[in-house]
Amino acid sequence: TFRQEQLMPGETRVGHLEGWSGQKTGQGERIRHNGQFILTNERVCFYRKDPFEEVFETIPLSKISSVETLSLMGYRVLRLHTAHDDLEFKTLEPKTLFDEVLAQLERLRNEHYSVASTAPAESITDQIKKLGELRDGGLLTEDEFNAKKAELLARL
Numbered sequence: 001t002f003r004q005e006q007l008m009p010g011e012t013r014v015g016h017l018e019g020w021s022g023q024k025t026g027q028g029e030r031i032r033h034n035g036q037f038i039l040t041n042e043r044v045c046f047y048r049k050d051p052f053e054e055v056f057e058t059i060p061l062s063k064i065s066s067v068e069t070l071s072l073m074g075y076r077v078l079r080l081h082t083a084h085d086d087l088e089f090k091t092l093e094p095k096t097l098f099d100e101v102l103a104q105l106e107r108l109r110n111e112h113y114s115v116a117s118t119a120p121a122e123s124i125t126d127q128i129k130k131l132g133e134l135r136d137g138g139l140l141t142e143d144e145f146n147a148k149k150a151e152l153l154a155r156l
Contacts, residue, residue, distance in 0.1 A: 002038055002047050006056060014108065015039045015101040017078075019091030021046050021057070037078065037089040039105055044080060046089060059087055061105075062112045069102060071095065078102065124152045 003013065016039065022032040033055045035048030044064070048055040059082055068079040076098045080087045091098060128149055135145040 002036070002045070002049075005049075006045065006047065007040070008042070011040045011042050013038060013040050014104050017089070017091045017093045017098065017101055019089055019093065021055075021087070021089055037091070037101070039101055039108070041108060044087065044105065046087060057087055059085060061108050064109055067102070067105065067109075069098075071098070127152055 007013065017037045019037060020032050020034045033046075033048050033053075035046055035055060038045040038047055043058050043060045045059075046055065046057040059080055063082045063085075064080050065083060066081045068077075068081070070077040070079075074092055076091050076093065076095070078089045078091070078098075080089075131140065131145055131148055131152075134140045135142065140148075
């Protein structure tokens with residue numbers, strides 16, 4: 001289902017783990033959801049789909065600021081952090097599979113980091129102009145445009 005409904009053009013699935021997100025006794029957003037951690041060449045995703053519910057969380061690889069792991073008696077945790085979001089995934093998958101997916105995640109993050117660090121920096125003025133084009137083309141709302149513009153101007 002993920003390949004058919006969520007995979008973007010040019011994106012390839014690199015690895016996945018079966019497991020869950022949330023807590024067994026959690027409520028609201030923290031409730032436990034069984035699903036899959038999916039690693040693509042562009043992003044990481046938590047995905048679950050059944051007849052009554054669909055849960056889809058995604059983080060672009062370029063936005064991941066740190067990765068934490070925990071392994072204890074066959075139980076493994078993968079925590080991904082960004083400036084504004086976190087994703088915690090738990091699994092009972094074998095350590096070899098977990099480590100393989102983790103190594104691929106780190107390799108892809110390093111590739112994205114090296115590409116981003118060698119790319120010429122786009123000026124804030126140019127970025128605001130592009131945001132204006134997206135707004136004028138109907139891809140951003142006025143509120144989204146103003147929020148991002150304010151964020152960019154704050155960097156000056």
